[in-house]
Amino acid sequence: MQYQSQAVAKPYFIAAIGLFVGQILFGVILGLQYVIGDFLFPEIPFNVARMVHTNLLIVWLLFGFMGASYYMVPEEAETELHSPRLALALFWIFLVAGALTVLGYLLVPYATLAEITGNDLLPTMGREFLEQPTITKIGIVVVALGFLFNISMTILKGRKTVISMVLLLGLWGLALFFLFSFYNPTNLILDKYYWWWVVHLWVEGVWELIMGAILAFVLIKMTGVDREVIEKWLYVIIAMTLITGILGTGHHYYWIGTPEYWQWWGSIFSALEPIPFFMMVIFAFNMVNRRRREHPNKAAMLWALGTPVMAFLGAGVWGFMHTLAPVNYFTHGTQITAAHGHMAFYGAYVMVVLAMISYAMPILRGRAAANSEKSQVMEMWSFWLMTVAMVFITLFLTGAGVLQVWLQRISESAMPFMVVQDQIAIFYWMREVAGVVFLAGLVLYIMSFFVGGEEKTAQA
Amino acid sequence: MNSSVQHANGRYPPGDFAIWIFIYAELLAFGIFFLSYAFARANNVELFNESQLLLNRTAGAINTLLLITGSYFVVRAVAAIRDDKAQLCSRWLMAAIMMACAFLAIKLVEFYTKYQEGISLSTNTFYMFYLSMTFFHFMHVILGAVILAAVMLKARNGAYSREEHTGVETGGSYWHMVDLVWIILFPLVYIIR
Numbered sequence: 001m002q003y004q005s006q007a008v009a010k011p012y013f014i015a016a017i018g019l020f021v022g023q024i025l026f027g028v029i030l031g032l033q034y035v036i037g038d039f040l041f042p043e044i045p046f047n048v049a050r051m052v053h054t055n056l057l058i059v060w061l062l063f064g065f066m067g068a069s070y071y072m073v074p075e076e077a078e079t080e081l082h083s084p085r086l087a088l089a090l091f092w093i094f095l096v097a098g099a100l101t102v103l104g105y106l107l108v109p110y111a112t113l114a115e116i117t118g119n120d121l122l123p124t125m126g127r128e129f130l131e132q133p134t135i136t137k138i139g140i141v142v143v144a145l146g147f148l149f150n151i152s153m154t155i156l157k158g159r160k161t162v163i164s165m166v167l168l169l170g171l172w173g174l175a176l177f178f179l180f181s182f183y184n185p186t187n188l189i190l191d192k193y194y195w196w197w198v199v200h201l202w203v204e205g206v207w208e209l210i211m212g213a214i215l216a217f218v219l220i221k222m223t224g225v226d227r228e229v230i231e232k233w234l235y236v237i238i239a240m241t242l243i244t245g246i247l248g249t250g251h252h253y254y255w256i257g258t259p260e261y262w263q264w265w266g267s268i269f270s271a272l273e274p275i276p277f278f279m280m281v282i283f284a285f286n287m288v289n290r291r292r293r294e295h296p297n298k299a300a301m302l303w304a305l306g307t308p309v310m311a312f313l314g315a316g317v318w319g320f321m322h323t324l325a326p327v328n329y330f331t332h333g334t335q336i337t338a339a340h341g342h343m344a345f346y347g348a349y350v351m352v353v354l355a356m357i358s359y360a361m362p363i364l365r366g367r368a369a370a371n372s373e374k375s376q377v378m379e380m381w382s383f384w385l386m387t388v389a390m391v392f393i394t395l396f397l398t399g400a401g402v403l404q405v406w407l408q409r410i411s412e413s414a415m416p417f418m419v420v421q422d423q424i425a426i427f428y429w430m431r432e433v434a435g436v437v438f439l440a441g442l443v444l445y446i447m448s449f450f451v452g453g454e455e456k457t458a459q460a
Numbered sequence: 461m462n463s464s465v466q467h468a469n470g471r472y473p474p475g476d477f478a479i480w481i482f483i484y485a486e487l488l489a490f491g492i493f494f495l496s497y498a499f500a501r502a503n504n505v506e507l508f509n510e511s512q513l514l515l516n517r518t519a520g521a522i523n524t525l526l527l528i529t530g531s532y533f534v535v536r537a538v539a540a541i542r543d544d545k546a547q548l549c550s551r552w553l554m555a556a557i558m559m560a561c562a563f564l565a566i567k568l569v570e571f572y573t574k575y576q577e578g579i580s581l582s583t584n585t586f587y588m589f590y591l592s593m594t595f596f597h598f599m600h601v602i603l604g605a606v607i608l609a610a611v612m613l614k615a616r617n618g619a620y621s622r623e624e625h626t627g628v629e630t631g632g633s634y635w636h637m638v639d640l641v642w643i644i645l646f647p648l649v650y651i652i653r
Binding site for chain 2: 235240261268279
């Protein structure tokens with residue numbers, strides 16, 4: 001560790017992994033509820049399990065992004081963090097607020113939670129992914145502002161690199177677009193219209209900048225390739241991301257009451273969204289081929305190379321599959337979307353955070369560069385288990401989706417939604433098995449942190 | 461004449477390689493727009509022909525001339541820096557930027573007229589394409605002019621020379637792309653019927 005204050009990243013990474021476990025446990029419960037509808041009912045109804053599964057994902061990724069920023073920024077800016085104490089204080093505030101919110105979801109009915117938290121004063125609840133009580137949302141804004149203040153001050157007083165600027169742009173964008181979660185118009189179309197400004201402009205906009213910056217940082221550290229080369233790539237990638245991603249928002253505006261031109265705009269621009277992801281694949285492999293050193297942390301290298309590949313497949317290919325308006329006319333809101341969502345989130349954001357953790361954690365735990373051979377082998381096993389399981393989750397959901405579209409929307413004798421759900425149960429069962437394998441991979445991942453052995457050093 | 465294919469350091473393509481990735485991506489985006497236009501038109505030839513007649517072709521033709529002239533000035537700017545004449549280079553770039561500004565002014569008048577007539581993206585499919593494609597291109601003219609302005613300032617401050625002028629070629633390449641797109645867009649949307 002070059003700077004003492006980088007150590008604040010450690011609790012963030014640990015919390016991220018802890019919440020990740022929670023997310024996957026609820027995912028497995030949820031997957032089972034698709035086929036055994038009253039499983040754990042009435043304790044954990046389907047809608048609550050789903051809410052916890054998706055909210056935990058977002059919260060742990062935010063923990064991961066914050067930890068990554070606290071680790072990267074001092075090294076990039078070549079100075080200590082502006083205030084490590086603020087970073088630690090915000091960590092506890094965010095963790096406690098997050099835990100209370102999830103407990104609220106689990107222990108009281110959602111309507112009661114809305115009542116207790118004074119939702120009627122400023123109603124923001126009840127919308128997918130933005131289910132958090134208004135006070136939690138305000139808490140998120142406070143934590144984000146404190147975090148941004150800390151990171152921005154650090155960058156301002158130190159060296160300003162392209163990587164830290166791209167990261168900062170992404171993080172500020174993340175905070176700004178979240179403000180739209182407080183805008184809750186009564187018109188359902190307008191509501192959805194701005195809802196996507198949080199959801200889409202996060203994951204297909206500013207988060208991609210954060211992802212690009214983290215990936216570039218890890219690659220610089222591991223390959224020793226010239227900063228200049230990596231920065232040029234980063235420029236081109238973020239430019240393409242913003243050009244395609246911002247107007248690509250239009251691919252969510254089909255058939256919800258917005259003007260028809262969105263069908264064209266959304267189709268054309270979002271069809272190009274795979275390009276920046278493909279550039280990331282070329283970028284990562286190019287950098288590794290040109291490497292000037294053999295970094296001893298092979299596990300981190302595996303995550304860093306896996307990230308762009310899975311992101312391209314999940315976000316790029318699986319996104320493109322149903323992004324054109326004439327296709328989306330049939331697939332809108334089916335299991336095709338779920339298939340895309342799973343692999344895109346895993347490939348782009350889960351893996352990039354795990355790549356960062358894999359790179360930084362050994363150093364944060366006092367090692368020179370890497371864990372022992374044995375620990376790395378176990379971590380690489382967990383990489384393959386989780387990644388392959390995710391591929392199968394995606395394929396099974398795609399199968400379910402194709403069949404669902406056919407039975408429910410195309411076939412001459414179209415069936416109602418719930419009847420179709422029964423017909424495609426076999427895919428849900430197979431998805432559940434893949435989900436359990438994913439959980440096993442995650443357990444192995446955590447075990448790898450506890451494997452001792454002699455530290456691996458660079459090969460000659 | 462040969463100087464136009466010779467590059468300072470004999471590299472191909474000229475300028476920074478990153479700009480070419482960008483140029484190809486831009487061409488792809490416009491290409492998809494043009495293809496979509498063709499498909500939409502094939503389904504509705506009459507509407508497209510009718511609406512097309514209401515466009516201001518004179519303004520479009522003048523704008524085409526302006527952009528081509530601008531490209532010529534950019535070529536002169538690259539030739540100037542190859543002769544190590546940085547001040548001359550920056551003056552040619554200024555001339556090209558003036559062409560871009562004139563283009564933008566005329567286009568704004570066109571947009572304003574259409575707005576006055578109550579035409580919007582939702583009027584019909586033809587106008588959806590006309591407004592989207594020309595506006596998208598409009599934004600690129602602005603970006604191209606900004607890039608040329610940055611290059612011009614650097615040229616004026618002596619940042620380029622006969623030996624090292626990648627930046628001029630990079631800016632020039634991008635500008636030619638903006639021009640090229642218009643050369644396809646203008647006949648496609650304003651004229652071909």
